[in-house]
Amino acid sequence: MFKRKIETNQDEIFNDIDSAREYSKRTEKVLKMRYGGFFKEITKMKIEGRYLDVGAGSGIVASMIAEQNKNNTITALELSPIMITIGNEYVEKRNLQNQIKFVNGNINDENLLNKLGQFDLVYSTFSLHHWEYPQKAIANLMKYVRENGILIIYDLKRVWWLYCIPKSTGFFTSIRAAYIPNELKNIMHALNITKYEIKNVFPFFLQNIIIRK
Numbered sequence: 001m002f003k004r005k006i007e008t009n010q011d012e013i014f015n016d017i018d019s020a021r022e023y024s025k026r027t028e029k030v031l032k033m034r035y036g037g038f039f040k041e042i043t044k045m046k047i048e049g050r051y052l053d054v055g056a057g058s059g060i061v062a063s064m065i066a067e068q069n070k071n072n073t074i075t076a077l078e079l080s081p082i083m084i085t086i087g088n089e090y091v092e093k094r095n096l097q098n099q100i101k102f103v104n105g106n107i108n109d110e111n112l113l114n115k116l117g118q119f120d121l122v123y124s125t126f127s128l129h130h131w132e133y134p135q136k137a138i139a140n141l142m143k144y145v146r147e148n149g150i151l152i153i154y155d156l157k158r159v160w161w162l163y164c165i166p167k168s169t170g171f172f173t174s175i176r177a178a179y180i181p182n183e184l185k186n187i188m189h190a191l192n193i194t195k196y197e198i199k200n201v202f203p204f205f206l207q208n209i210i211i212r213k
Contacts, residue, residue, distance in 0.1 A: 004158060004183070005176040020082045024058035024090065035061060037201030038125055038154040041208050047150065048072060049120030054107055054141065055079070055127040059087035059100060066099040075116055076102045107137050118146045128155040128209075129177040135187050138211070142193075145213045153209040155179070157200070175205060184209055 032039075038061075048071050053062045056076030066074055078084050084102045091100045105112040122145050131137045138151070145151050156178035179187075181198045188196050188211075195212040 004179065017082055017085060020058070020080075020086050024060065024083075024086050027058065028060050031060060031064070034206075035064075035125065035154070037206055037208060038123075038152075039064065041152065041154075041199070041210070042121075042123070043068065045121070045150065045152075047121045049146075050117075051075070052077060052116065052119040052122040052141075052144065054122065054124040055130075056087065056102065057083050059090050059102070061125055062087075062100050063091060063094050063096055066096045067094070070099070072099065074100045075119070076100055077105055077107070077116075078102060079104070079106045107131075107140050110140065110143075113140065113144050116144065118144050118149070120146055120149045121152070122149070123152045123154070125154045126156065126174075128153050128179065129174055134179075135190055138187065138193075139191055142191075142211065142213065145211075147213060149213050151211040151213070153211075154201075155207060155209070157181070157205050157207045159205045178205075181207070 042065060048069065051062075051065065051072055051074040053059075053074055053076045056062055056078045059076055062074045062076050066072060076087060078087065081104060084104055087102050088097075091097050091102075103112070103116065107113070122141050124141075128134060138153075141151055156175055158175060158178045158180050184198055188194075193211060197208075197210045199208040199210065201207055
């Protein structure tokens with residue numbers, strides 16, 4: 001029962017800009033609750049320079065990071081053109097367009113990533129459980145982390161007791177598709193990565209995966 005269950009059509013798909021705006025508003029409302037553990041880790045790291053936000057969505061997370069440190073610039077990589085439109089509106093509204101630049105693409109496009117260059121910090125939030133080939137994705141991203149830089153992946157963690165709750169919402173589907181620490185350790189071992197940490201985040205179904213180069 002506790003086995004990882006990959007669901008089809010996990011990613012948010014938006015057919016129109018209004019549904020994308022509504023999703024963005026919902027994300028902003030739960031920002032501190034869902035992303036608190038991630039922001040705490042980012043703040044503690046005190047990394048300055050170039051950031052790459054993988055799966056940036058509407059730019060809410062990137063905007064909060066940019067507002068905390070005006071010396072950082074963030075490349076917001078996003079697959080959905082609709083979300084990029086929403087993101088540009090959000091960034092301009094907060095007057096952060098000089099710090100945050102959206103790029104249409106994904107982590108499997110090595111030609112695109114080569115053009116973007118290397119970064120002091122690469123991060124992704126709530127995307128890992130969607131990745132079809134996580135080992136390949138992490139290997140790709142590590143190529144674009146500068147020497148002494150960091151890759152941080154913030155995502156859900158599969159926990160057994162959520163399987164006992166008779167729910168079928170997107171959240172519970174995502175929980176079932178998420179990874180447990182031992183599975184993540186196996187991925188790191190396969191990639192010959194030794195400088196990493198997996199940190200549990202309250203309320204116990206969230207985790208930070210921190211990889212140092």
